[in-house]
Amino acid sequence: MNLNTNYKKLQDSYLFVEIAERVARYKTENPGAEVIRLGIGDVTRPLGKTVVEALKAASDEMGTAEGFRGYSPDSAGYPFLKNAIAEYYKSKLGVDLHPDTFQVNDGAKSDLGNFLDILGHSRVLVPDPVYPAYVDTNITAGNEIIYMAGNENNNFLPMPDYAIDVDVIYLCSPNNPTGAVYSREQLAEWVKYARHTSAIILFDAAYGAFIRGPELPASIFSIPGAEKCAVEFGTLSKMAGFTGTRCGWTAITEYLVRNGESIAKLWFRRQSFKFNGVAYVIQKAAEAALSPAGLADCQAAIDYYAGNAEVITNALEKAGVKYCGGANSPYVWLKCPDGLSSWDYFDYLLKEKNVVGTPGAGFGVNGEGWFRLTSFGTRENTEKAATRLAG
Numbered sequence: 001m002n003l004n005t006n007y008k009k010l011q012d013s014y015l016f017v018e019i020a021e022r023v024a025r026y027k028t029e030n031p032g033a034e035v036i037r038l039g040i041g042d043v044t045r046p047l048g049k050t051v052v053e054a055l056k057a058a059s060d061e062m063g064t065a066e067g068f069r070g071y072s073p074d075s076a077g078y079p080f081l082k083n084a085i086a087e088y089y090k091s092k093l094g095v096d097l098h099p100d101t102f103q104v105n106d107g108a109k110s111d112l113g114n115f116l117d118i119l120g121h122s123r124v125l126v127p128d129p130v131y132p133a134y135v136d137t138n139i140t141a142g143n144e145i146i147y148m149a150g151n152e153n154n155n156f157l158p159m160p161d162y163a164i165d166v167d168v169i170y171l172c173s174p175n176n177p178t179g180a181v182y183s184r185e186q187l188a189e190w191v192k193y194a195r196h197t198s199a200i201i202l203f204d205a206a207y208g209a210f211i212r213g214p215e216l217p218a219s220i221f222s223i224p225g226a227e228k229c230a231v232e233f234g235t236l237s238k239m240a241g242f243t244g245t246r247c248g249w250t251a252i253t254e255y256l257v258r259n260g261e262s263i264a265k266l267w268f269r270r271q272s273f274k275f276n277g278v279a280y281v282i283q284k285a286a287e288a289a290l291s292p293a294g295l296a297d298c299q300a301a302i303d304y305y306a307g308n309a310e311v312i313t314n315a316l317e318k319a320g321v322k323y324c325g326g327a328n329s330p331y332v333w334l335k336c337p338d339g340l341s342s343w344d345y346f347d348y349l350l351k352e353k354n355v356v357g358t359p360g361a362g363f364g365v366n367g368e369g370w371f372r373l374t375s376f377g378t379r380e381n382t383e384k385a386a387t388r389l390a391g
């Protein structure tokens with residue numbers, strides 16, 4: 001029996017375990033303390049009414065002989081949902097793509113990892129700090145990872161280095177954990193570099209809906225030429241509160257071709273023997289989330305979180321703490337005051353302010369000395385935490 005020994009190279013995912021343990025210990029020692037968690041990466045607002053009605057209607061439909069559906073005709077999603085996604089891109093993001101560009105999935109995480117199935121051994125460029133899934137999927141695939149440093153000097157937005165030749169580039173904008181957002185010009189630089197090296201950009205647009213205003217790009221496909229070098233991973237998780245409902249898409253145009261192969265076709269081929277599609281009721285819910293009424297519900301939740309982010313950043317400004325993110329992102333990335341390490345600042349916030357966040361060091365070496373707070377809590381708790389932070 002041969003096991004994939006690359007799994008031995010994975011670091012223990014101790015970050016959230018360690019946080020939970022430190023918080024539990026503190027609460028046992030201080031049972032009266034009211035600890036507020038601003039470390040959560042999960043949404044807290046409920047599903048919108050439009051989505052709930054669609055879920056109920058689709059469930060009822062499935063209970064009738066006429067409306068019942070078994071296996072979906074193809075793993076890439078029902079046309080009604082692909083059309084709704086294309087319409088969303090056109091009307092909200094100003095990007096005109098054929099509905100078949102979108103292959104529906106159960107959220108971004110699966111496809112971000114699974115996509116490596118259709119690539120051979122690759123040299124991959126990964127930002128640091130980073131959403132840990134990019135690293136773990138490449139370690140287990142046996143790929144060569146090259147880290148690009150995000151730091152204060154580049155506002156946590158690393159740019160291409162033409163001395164490095166890679167096959168795959170991971171970009172996440174708005175970024176988790178830093179909240180930093182690439183400008184149109186910066187993304188155009190990445191597209192230019194990817195086309196120069198023939199690399200494929202894997203663009204994680206999980207937080208695109210948090211961008212306010214038309215200046216910043218929410219989709220890599222708003223950059224000319226990206227259709228020939230990029231794959232975009234979209235998700236309703238944070239945009240529509242689908243973290244537990246599970247629906248997203250992988251967008252690949254017909255113009256993305258490598259070694260004479262259509263990447264979209266190759267991906268479809270992979271999905272057709274490893275994935276049987278997203279549940280019909282969930283696809284109906286996703287369609288509803290992308291309808292005008294559904295998008296209004298989404299916007300209300302996003303505005304709520306944006307309000308929380310503003311409460312946090314106002315408090316940081318009052319306290320004279322340096323930060324990035326928050327304006328177009330649910331994440332606020334702050335510099336630990338007084339030169340504290342990420343974990344020392346974690347302990348200080350927990351013990352002195354009873355506020356829990358996420359130490360930046362858990363997202364890569366460049367995260368050391370930085371700290372992530374999120375706007376996904378309730379307004380009441382966020383305001384309480386902000387008062388403590390500012391005090």
Ligand code: PLP
Binds near residue numbers: 206243248
């Ligand atoms: N990409 C980033 C950057 C994320 O932060 C997350 C979830 O937190 C995901 C992808 C996964 O999203 P999904 O729930 O669609 O799998």
